[in-house]
Amino acid sequence: MSLNRWESIKRFLHFANNNQAIPGADKLYKVRPFLNALLNSFRNIPVDEVLCVNEQMIPFKGKSNLKQYMPNKPKSWGYKVFVLADQHGIVHNFELYTGCIQPCPGHPDIGASGNIVLSLTSNIPTNMSFKICFDNWFCGVDLQVILERKNIHSVGTVRQNCLAGCTFTYDRTMKAKGQGMHQEKTTNHDGVHLKAVKWYDNRPVTLLSTFLGANPNSEVQRWDKKEKKIVHIRRPNIVSYYNRSMGGVDLLDSLLALYRIKIRSKKWYHRVVFHMLDLTVKH
Structure with missing residues (x-):
């Protein structure tokens, strides 16, 4: 042409x-x-x-x-x-x-x-x-509650200020305990069961879900700067599922x-x- x-x-x-x-x-x-x-x-x-x-x-x-x-x-x-x-x-x-x-x-x-x-x-x-x-731009409690009422399960990273009344361990405390530390909080909001998990890898990340939690954990490999070698750390199930999907x-x-x-x-x-x-x- x-x-x-x-x-x-x-x-x-x-x-x-x-x-x-x-x-x-x-x-x-x-x-x-x-x-x-x-x-x-x-x-x-x-x-x-x-x-x-x-x-x-x-x-x-x-x-x-x-x-x-x-x-x-x-x-x-x-x-x-x-x-x-x-x-x-x-x-x-x-x-x-x-x-x-x-x-x-x-x-x-x-x-x-x-x-x-x-x-x-x-x-x-x-x-x-x-x-x-x-x-985390989309994720919020109100959205997940509406989706769950339609029997559509959801999971996403979430900003800490979107979880009113939910407090986790400070970032510096989790960093001092090392990679792989996690903390889980559960609640019922308007009849919907929610699970929030905070996990510290190289930096902290918080996830919210209506059908997943921290267990069962899995092992992943990370490079440890202090020990100068590859180490195995624990990763919550909600993080594995989110990364895969x-x-x-x-x-x-x-x-x-x-x-x-x-x-x-x-x-x-x-x-x-x-x-x-x-x-x-x-x-």
Whole structure:
């Protein structure tokens, strides 16, 4: 295909009727029919038992009011996408961030991070003991209680200030006792049994779950700086499960980065469209 031919195709590439668009009603109206068609296809894929929710970046540095900056991501600038995927990177639901996250219909407003998880998991069958993993930006007591009432189990890293009334041993005390120390607290909140575990590895990490606890422990190898040798430390079961189940979206990102379609265009939605094509080919 010649360059002029490709430029002509790209110039007239449209996914919605501009004459039917309502200004300000939907920031994604340019690609909304295309995204809805993909969502219907992804939601029809058989769902695995273990799922994870995480953020994904569509690389983009052009001018757009939808562009976000996330310094901890490999691609810091771009469009933010919230993705529900399984351990193998298969996407079952996604939502492109447009600056505002509304409460999920039929559920109370529990904040932007909790609302997006409820929205992404709305198509997951209830009362079938599915398991959802997420990091500390999403995790909270209110979210896990709502999911557990639908018989959807959950586990995630959690920030200490999200656990009101729950106090753990100070970090420096756990560090003095050495790697592998952990502490577990349990409670019932609105009829839901919750378990919080704090584990000290190279640094402390706290996890919250409705179906997992610290036992049974397993052994992992770590390098001891003082003794200058590899030592065996104890790792709680909740940490092992989280590490094994949380990497679905990261795996998807690594596969997409290998053969990403690189396109230069002044139209902001072109980057979204070709990213979704990469996502579809990966499946």
